[in-house]
Amino acid sequence: MARRAGSAVLSAAALVAGGAASAEGQSADLFDPTVVHEVRLYVNARDLHDLRARYQENVYYPADLHWGDVTLRNVGIRSRGRGSRTPVKLGLHLEFGYYATGQRLRGLAALDLDNLWQDPSMLREYAAMALFARMGQRAPRESFARLFINGAYQGVYAIVEPIDAAFLTRTAGGADGYLFEYHWLDPYELTGVDSDLDAVEARFERRTQRSVPRASAYAPVVDMLRAINAGDEERWRAGVDPYVDLPQFLTHIAVEQFLSEHDGLTGYDGVNNFYLYRPAASTRHQFLPWDRDHAFHDARSSIFLRAERNVLLRRALAVDDLRAYYLAALARCADVASREGWLEGVIAAGAALIADAASEDPLKPYDAAAHAAAVQHLTDFARSRPAWVREAVAGVRAAPAGRRH
Amino acid sequence: MPGVVWAVLLLAASAAAQDGADGARHPSVRLGDVRLELLARVQLDARLKADAVERDEETPGLDIGRKRVGVRGRLARIAAFEVETELEARDPWRDVYIEYRQFRSLRVQAGHFKVPFSLDYTTSSAKLDFIDRSRAANTLAAGRDRGIMAHGRLLDDRLEYEAGAFAGRDTKAVRLAARPFGARRSAGRALTAAIAYTHGALDERLVDSVWVKGSRRRAGVELQWQPGPVALTGEYMRAADERLGQGIGGENLAPLVRTGWYGAGTWAVRPALGSRRPRLELAARVDGLRVGRGGAKAGTSFSPRAAVVAGRADQALTLGVNWYLGSRVKLQANGVRDRHAGRARWTPLARLQVVL
Numbered sequence: 001m002a003r004r005a006g007s008a009v010l011s012a013a014a015l016v017a018g019g020a021a022s023a024e025g026q027s028a029d030l031f032d033p034t035v036v037h038e039v040r041l042y043v044n045a046r047d048l049h050d051l052r053a054r055y056q057e058n059v060y061y062p063a064d065l066h067w068g069d070v071t072l073r074n075v076g077i078r079s080r081g082r083g084s085r086t087p088v089k090l091g092l093h094l095e096f097g098y099y100a101t102g103q104r105l106r107g108l109a110a111l112d113l114d115n116l117w118q119d120p121s122m123l124r125e126y127a128a129m130a131l132f133a134r135m136g137q138r139a140p141r142e143s144f145a146r147l148f149i150n151g152a153y154q155g156v157y158a159i160v161e162p163i164d165a166a167f168l169t170r171t172a173g174g175a176d177g178y179l180f181e182y183h184w185l186d187p188y189e190l191t192g193v194d195s196d197l198d199a200v201e202a203r204f205e206r207r208t209q210r211s212v213p214r215a216s217a218y219a220p221v222v223d224m225l226r227a228i229n230a231g232d233e234e235r236w237r238a239g240v241d242p243y244v245d246l247p248q249f250l251t252h253i254a255v256e257q258f259l260s261e262h263d264g265l266t267g268y269d270g271v272n273n274f275y276l277y278r279p280a281a282s283t284r285h286q287f288l289p290w291d292r293d294h295a296f297h298d299a300r301s302s303i304f305l306r307a308e309r310n311v312l313l314r315r316a317l318a319v320d321d322l323r324a325y326y327l328a329a330l331a332r333c334a335d336v337a338s339r340e341g342w343l344e345g346v347i348a349a350g351a352a353l354i355a356d357a358a359s360e361d362p363l364k365p366y367d368a369a370a371h372a373a374a375v376q377h378l379t380d381f382a383r384s385r386p387a388w389v390r391e392a393v394a395g396v397r398a399a400p401a402g403r404r405h
Numbered sequence: 406m407p408g409v410v411w412a413v414l415l416l417a418a419s420a421a422a423q424d425g426a427d428g429a430r431h432p433s434v435r436l437g438d439v440r441l442e443l444l445a446r447v448q449l450d451a452r453l454k455a456d457a458v459e460r461d462e463e464t465p466g467l468d469i470g471r472k473r474v475g476v477r478g479r480l481a482r483i484a485a486f487e488v489e490t491e492l493e494a495r496d497p498w499r500d501v502y503i504e505y506r507q508f509r510s511l512r513v514q515a516g517h518f519k520v521p522f523s524l525d526y527t528t529s530s531a532k533l534d535f536i537d538r539s540r541a542a543n544t545l546a547a548g549r550d551r552g553i554m555a556h557g558r559l560l561d562d563r564l565e566y567e568a569g570a571f572a573g574r575d576t577k578a579v580r581l582a583a584r585p586f587g588a589r590r591s592a593g594r595a596l597t598a599a600i601a602y603t604h605g606a607l608d609e610r611l612v613d614s615v616w617v618k619g620s621r622r623r624a625g626v627e628l629q630w631q632p633g634p635v636a637l638t639g640e641y642m643r644a645a646d647e648r649l650g651q652g653i654g655g656e657n658l659a660p661l662v663r664t665g666w667y668g669a670g671t672w673a674v675r676p677a678l679g680s681r682r683p684r685l686e687l688a689a690r691v692d693g694l695r696v697g698r699g700g701a702k703a704g705t706s707f708s709p710r711a712a713v714v715a716g717r718a719d720q721a722l723t724l725g726v727n728w729y730l731g732s733r734v735k736l737q738a739n740g741v742r743d744r745h746a747g748r749a750r751w752t753p754l755a756r757l758q759v760v761l
Contacts, residue, residue: 044653044710046616062708064653074653074708099708 030067030106030159031141033126033350036357037159039113040066040148041077041092048149052087055079060098067105074099082184084117084293089155089363091115092147093162112160113147119293120366121374122156122358123350127382128259128292130346134336135255135329137248138171138277138288144350146357155361156354163275163288165208172279178217180204180276181290187270190311193225200225204276220283221276228312237319245286246316247325252287253313254329258337258389260301260381263294266310299381303330303392327393334393338386347382351375431477431761444475444489445761446531451754470756471530473499483507499549510557514569520547521554521567521580522601524627524640525667534671535723536739536756539692541665545623545642547576547603554578563587565599574621576605582627599627607646613696615709617661619647634673641666653710661714667692671727686727693720719743733760 030037043051047061060076076098081091092113096103105111116122125142132139140161147154161167165175183203194200200218209217224243230236240246252274256264265271265287275288307313316322337343359368366374431442448470475489485506489499502516519527525538526546537543554569565582582599603623610616625642642665648658669690697714707715721743728736737756742749 042653044616044651045655047653047710062653062710074706074711076708099711100706 030108030111031143031161033143034353035143036156036353037067037143037145038148039145039157039159040151041075042066042150043077045150051077051079051090055085055087055090058093060095062099063094065094065096065105070105072096072103072105075103080112081115081117084115086115086117088365089115089117090149091117108161108166110162110164112162113145114158114160116156116158116293117365119374120364120370121296121351121378122158122354122364122371123347123375123378124295125160125292126158126350127343127346127378128255128261128295129289131259131333131337131343132252132255132289134342135251135333137252137255138167138286140167140290144354144357153360153362155363156357163207163290168208168277172277174280175208176280178209178212178220178276178278178280179207180221180278181207182271182274182276184270184272189270189309190225190228193222193229195222197222207275209280220278220285223283224285228315233315233318236315237322240312240315242283243285244312245284246322248286249312250316250322250326251329252289254326254333255289256295257301257303257305257307258330258333258385259292259295260297260299260305260385261292261295262297263291264289266306266313268306271310296378296381299385300388303389303396327396330389331393334386334389337382341382343386344379344382347375347378438481439478441476441478443761444473444477444487446471446473447759448530449757449759450536451756475500508557510559511555512557513553513555515553517549517551518554519549520552520571520576520578520603521556521569522547522578522603522623523625523642524599524629524638531735531758531760534669534686534688534727535690535725536737536754537723537741539640539665539667539669539690540694540719540721541640541642541667541692544694545625545644545663545665547571547578547605547623550574550576552576561587571605574605574607576603578603595629595631597627597629599625601625601627611646611661613709615648615661615714616651617646617648618651619649621646636671636673637669639666639668651710652712658710659713661696662698663694663696665692665694684729686729688723688725688727690723690725691720692723693718695719734758735760 042064043061047063051059051061056079058078058080060078062074063077065072065075076095078093078095079085079090080093084091092115094111094113095109096105096111097109114125116125119125122144126144129139129142133141140163142161143159145157145159147157163179163181165179168175168177168179181204183205185203188203197214197218200222201214204218204221206214206217220243224240227236227239227243230239232239237246253265256266262268263272265274267273273289273291275290277286277288278284304317307317317326358364358371364371431444433440433442435441450468450470472492473489474492475487477485477487477489479485483506484504486503487500489501490497491499498517500516500518502514502518504512504514506512521527523542523546525533525542526548530538550571550573552569552571552573554567556565556567556569558565563584565584567578567580569578570576571578578601580599580601582597584597586596601624603621605621606619607621608618621644623642623644625640628637628639630637644663646661646663648661650656651658667690669688669692671686671688674685674687695716695718697716721741723739723741725737725739730736735756735758737754737758739754739756741752741754743752744750
C-alpha cells in the first residue's frame with residue numbers, strides 16, 4: 001500500500017529476536033518531551049466501527065502502528081479510561097505483543113494514548129508526573145503526539161508509559177517485584193480488612209508475578225491493610241512500618257497535596273489512581289501515581305485536603321516525626337516547583353509545544369478559549385502555589401500542638 | 406423440569422416396556438391415504454467436571470440436551486412432510502419440509518433441513534454412536550438452511566445423490582455416495598464411500614474473532630464399512646473461507662483454511678438387532694480439527710487480521726458405551742480425553758435418551 005511504502009517494516013520475527021534492541025537504530029525517543037510525536041494507526045474500517053460502538057468494553061482489535069520509521073504489524077488496541085472513555089476521541093491502550101508474542105516497541109510491551117478528554121489545558125498529567133519524577137518518585141514518562149487513525153487526524157494525545165514490568169525494570173532495576181493496580185469499586189479509604197482474597201484481588205489487581213500462588217502474593221497486602229487499621233495507637237507505627245514505606249507514602253501525598261489533586265490517594269470519592277509496588281524480597285509497599293487529569297485544582301487548597309479520610313494518612317499524621325516529614329516534603333515540593341520557575345517553565349514549554357496540534361485538534365470537547373484559559377490557570381497555579389504551601393506549612397509548624405489542622 | 410418432559414419420559418418408558426423391539430414405530434393415525442406420526446424425543450445429559458481442570462466452555466452438571474416434538478406424515482407413496490421443533494429454544498425450528506417422493510430415483514425436498522454435508526452431522530442425534538458429534542462436524546458442517554434439494558438412488562441403490570440450493574448463505578451443495586458392492590448387508594457389500602462439496606457466500610465473524618468474507622468452499626470425503634457387529638466410519642472435511650477486504654487496510658487476505666477428520670469404530674457386543682434383549686455397544690473415536698496454517702512459532706501473529714492465520718490444532722479421543730433398552734430408551738456413557746490449557750484431561754459424559 002502506498003501509504004506504507006516509505007516505512008521500514010520491522011518483521012514480527014525480528015522484533016521477537018531483537019526485543020528492545022530492535023529499535024536501537026531509531027534516533028527519536030518515544031518520550032522525548034521536546035517534540036510532538038506523530039503516531040499513525042491503521043485499523044480495519046469494520047474494527048474501528050466496532051471499537052467505537054463498544055468503547056466501554058476492553059475488547060482488543062488489531063492495528064498497524066507507525067511511529068517515526070518504525071512499523072509494528074498487528075498491535076492489539078483497545079479503548080481505555082474511566083471518565084475519559086468516549087467513542088469520539090478514543091483513549092487507547094496499545095499492547096504490542098497481544099497478537100504477536102514478544103513484539104515490543106523500544107522494549108515496551110504496551111503504551112497508553114491518553115485522549116486528554118477531561119483536561120482543557122492538556123497539560124495537567126504531563127506536568128504532574130514531571131513533578132512526581134522531580135521529587136524522586138517512580139512515575140510514568142509522558143510525551144505528546146498527534147494521533148492519526150487511518151490517515152485522519154484525531155488530535156493531541158499524551159503518550160503515557162504504562163506501569164508494568166518494563167516500568168519496574170526502568171525505575172526499580174528489575175521486574176521481579178509485585179505490582180498491583182488499584183481499581184476503584186466504591187469510596188474506599190484503606191479502611192477495613194477483607195479476609196476474602198477475591199475481594200482484595202478485585203481492588204488490587206496483580207500485574208506482575210502472576211505465577212506466584214495468590215495467597216502468598218496477596219498476604220503482605222492483607223497484612224498491610226490489617227496493620228493500617230490496627231487499633232493500638234501506641235504501636236501503630238511499628239506495626240505499619242514493615243508493610244508501608246512511610247517516607248515514600250508521605251512524599252507521594254505531599255506531591256498530590258501540593259498539586260491540589262482531587263482524584264488520588266486523598267480523592268473526592270475515596271482513594272484512586274495509584275499502583276502498589278512491593279519489591280521481591282520485601283513486605284513493604286510503595287505507592288505509584290497514575291492518571292493526574294484532576295491535578296492543579298485550586299492553588300489555595302488546604303495542604304491537609306481530605307487528610308482525615310484516608311486512614312493511613314490520618315494515622316501517619318498523628319505521629320509527630322511522620323507529620324514533620326510530611327511538612328518537610330511539602331516544603332520541598334514548593335522549592336522544587338518554584339526554583340528558577342521550574343514548574344511554570346514546564347507548563348509554558350508544554351503549552352508552546354502542543355499549541356499548533358491542539359488548535360487543530362478536531363475532536364477535543366473544548367474550544368481554543370477554554371484551552372487558553374486552562375493553560376493560564378495552570379500557569380497561575382505554578383506561580384502562586386509554592387508560596388501558599390510554604391505559608392501553610394509554616395503556619396502549621398508554628399501552631400500549638402493539637403490545633404495543627 | 407417442565408411437565409412436557411416428564412410426560413414424554415413416562416410415556417416412552419411405558420411404550421418401551423410394551424414394545425422393546427428395535428426400529429420403533431411412532432404413535433400414528435391413518436386417515437385414508439394419509440398417515441401421521443407423532444415424534445418426540447428427550448435427551449437428558451450429565452456433564453461432569455474433568456479431572457480438576459475446569460472446563461471454560463461448558464458448565465458441569467445436568468441439563469436437558471434436547472426436547473423435541475414434531476409430526477411426520479405421508480400421503481400414499483407420493484408425498485411426505487415433517488415438522489420438528491425444539492422446545493424452549495431461541496431458534497426452535499429443526500426439520501420443516503415437504504417432499505415429493507413418488508420415484509426412488511428422484512425425490513424433491515423443500516423447506517428447512519440439513520445441508521447434505523458430513524455424515525456425522527446429517528445423522529440424527531438420536532442415532533449417534535457418541536454423545537457429542539466430532540469437532541469437525543460441529544465446526545465445519547453446513548447446518549440447517551432453507552432450500553430445495555433433489556435426491557435419489559440409482560443403479561440398484563449403488564449410487565445415491567443429493568443436490569440442493571439453500572437460501573440463507575446462497576449455498577449450493579452436492580453429495581454423492583457409492584456402494585460399489587450393492588446395498589445389501591454382507592461383509593463385502595457393506596462399504597459406502599461418499600464425497601460432498603458445498604459453495605456458499607459468507608460475511609461473518611468466526612468464534613476466534615477471524616472475519617471471513619466472500620465464499621466458503623467445503624469438501625468432504627466419507628467412508629463407512631459395517632460388515633457385521635463391527636462398524637467403521639471415517640470422514641475428512643476441509644473448509645476454505647475467503648477473507649476479501651479483511652486486512653487492516655482493507656486488502657484481501659489469504660483464505661482461512663480449516664480441516665477436520667475423525668475415525669470411529671463400534672462393536673455391538675450383543676448383536677441381535679431384532680431381538681428384545683438389551684443391546685450393548687462399545688464405541689471409540691479419534692477426531693481432530695485444525696484451524697489455519699503452520700505452527701505457533703515465535704513471532705507468529707495470532708491477529709485475526711494477520712496475512713496468514715496461525716495454525717492451531719485440537720484432537721480428542723472418545724471412548725463410549727451405548728446401552729439400548731428396547732427401541733426407545735438409550736443410555737450412553739462417554740469419556741473424552743483432550744487437552745485444555747496445555748494439560749490432558751478426561752471428561753466423563755452421560756446421556757439418557759428417550760424417544761416416543
